[in-house]
Amino acid sequence: MMHNRAEAHINLQAITRNVELLKKKSGTDLLAVVKADAYGHGLVEVSKTALLAGADWLGVALLEEAITLRKAGITAPILAWLVPPGSDFQSAVTNNIDIAVSSIAAFKEIALVKGSARIHIEVDTGMTRGGFLDEWHEFLQSDFSTVEVIGFFSHFARADEPGEQQNRDQFKRFKEMLAELEAVGIHPPIKHLSNSAATLADHSSALSMVRTGIAMYGLTPETQMGSSKSFGLIPAMTLRAMLHLVKSVVAGSPVGYGATEKTTRDTHLGVIAMGYADGIPRIARNAGVTFNGERAPIIGRISMDQFVVDLGPNSLAKSGDWVTIFGDDGFTADDWASASGSVNYEIVTRIGPRVPRIYDHG
Numbered sequence: 001m002m003h004n005r006a007e008a009h010i011n012l013q014a015i016t017r018n019v020e021l022l023k024k025k026s027g028t029d030l031l032a033v034v035k036a037d038a039y040g041h042g043l044v045e046v047s048k049t050a051l052l053a054g055a056d057w058l059g060v061a062l063l064e065e066a067i068t069l070r071k072a073g074i075t076a077p078i079l080a081w082l083v084p085p086g087s088d089f090q091s092a093v094t095n096n097i098d099i100a101v102s103s104i105a106a107f108k109e110i111a112l113v114k115g116s117a118r119i120h121i122e123v124d125t126g127m128t129r130g131g132f133l134d135e136w137h138e139f140l141q142s143d144f145s146t147v148e149v150i151g152f153f154s155h156f157a158r159a160d161e162p163g164e165q166q167n168r169d170q171f172k173r174f175k176e177m178l179a180e181l182e183a184v185g186i187h188p189p190i191k192h193l194s195n196s197a198a199t200l201a202d203h204s205s206a207l208s209m210v211r212t213g214i215a216m217y218g219l220t221p222e223t224q225m226g227s228s229k230s231f232g233l234i235p236a237m238t239l240r241a242m243l244h245l246v247k248s249v250v251a252g253s254p255v256g257y258g259a260t261e262k263t264t265r266d267t268h269l270g271v272i273a274m275g276y277a278d279g280i281p282r283i284a285r286n287a288g289v290t291f292n293g294e295r296a297p298i299i300g301r302i303s304m305d306q307f308v309v310d311l312g313p314n315s316l317a318k319s320g321d322w323v324t325i326f327g328d329d330g331f332t333a334d335d336w337a338s339a340s341g342s343v344n345y346e347i348v349t350r351i352g353p354r355v356p357r358i359y360d361h362g
């Protein structure tokens with residue numbers, strides 16, 4: 001019996017399969033990227049599943065995320081890469097959490113922490129976001145004697161466009177900067193650059209470890225590269241919701257705020273108790289839900305907690321029935337992404353905390 005109004009079902013077996021596939025593809029160590037509550041799939045459950053499936057490392061953005069994993073009893077190596085100056089670096093060391101370093105200001109604090117901090121040096125090879133760029137040569141003069149340099153890494157900006165010259169330029173710059181680091185006597189054992197797209201498209205940049213996020217959740221980094229199915233990936237999240245209310249309406253009924261759409265025929269409408277507060281994009285057009293394999297498109301504006309779908313004149317759906325918003329049948333997270341000018345990453349990550357995650361162990 002389901003008592004919720006909406007549920008995100010997480011197929012942990014799919015995560016296992018995807019990790020196995022990505023590990024096989026890379027032929028290297030695999031860092032499972034579980035930032036942002038494992039892209040909305042649930043930080044701790046996904047992390048445990050990924051490790052059991054063969055992931056070697058976990059990667060998060062925030063130090064707090066890493067500490068949550070340690071508190072859950074996870075002992076695998078963890079890298080946190082958005083740890084700014086002023087962070088509690090001591091607790092990183094105490095909890096045996098590796099930290100990415102991309103500024104001299106942060107490094108100076110880390111170098112003073114009791115016990116040797118484990119660091120991964122992040123360099124900007126052309127994305128012009130994270131990593132050392134202007135401070136690089138000054139950083140190379142640092143005293144590294146109080147830290148342990150475990151890793152050296154960067155991030156691709158356009159790995160989802162494998163033919164782009166920028167990928168080759170970034171890889172070349174990566175090797176140059178690594179050589180500069182080695183020239184001052186620092187030899188990090190783990191070098192990593194590839195995200196999901198690079199892991200799927202271009203094995204040559206796998207180095208000693210890949211950092212895979214979206215593909216582990218069974219989603220393609222870019223639909224132009226290929227669908228989940230074409231890569232053999234299994235989407236892990238299925239978002240289901242209850243038809244809070246089903247009603248018959250006449251043709252010409254204006255639906256929702258602003259009366260932006262009217263029914264074009266006598267029909268059945270379904271009200272779904274999820275809205276933009278739950279991560280359903282307000283801007284979405286041309287997406288919808290499925291009931292018994294039948295597609296029902298969104299009609300009218302998405303509200304904060306509700307939206308309306310046109311079930312059609314012959315629908316047998318009734319109040320209290322369940323529909324699929326995206327997942328294992330009907331619409332996909334990719335459909336919702338293209339319906340809202342976004343990417344599947346944002347669709348799954350923004351499913352809000354009011355929606356319980358239900359773990360299917362398969």
Ligand SMILES: *Cc1c(COP(=O)(O)O)cnc(C)c1O
Pocket residue numbers: 033035081155194195196197211212213214215221
């Ligand atoms: C999010 C992130 C990843 C994972 O990217 P995907 O495209 O989801 O595989 C890898 N590395 C870093 C530094 C990231 O921030």
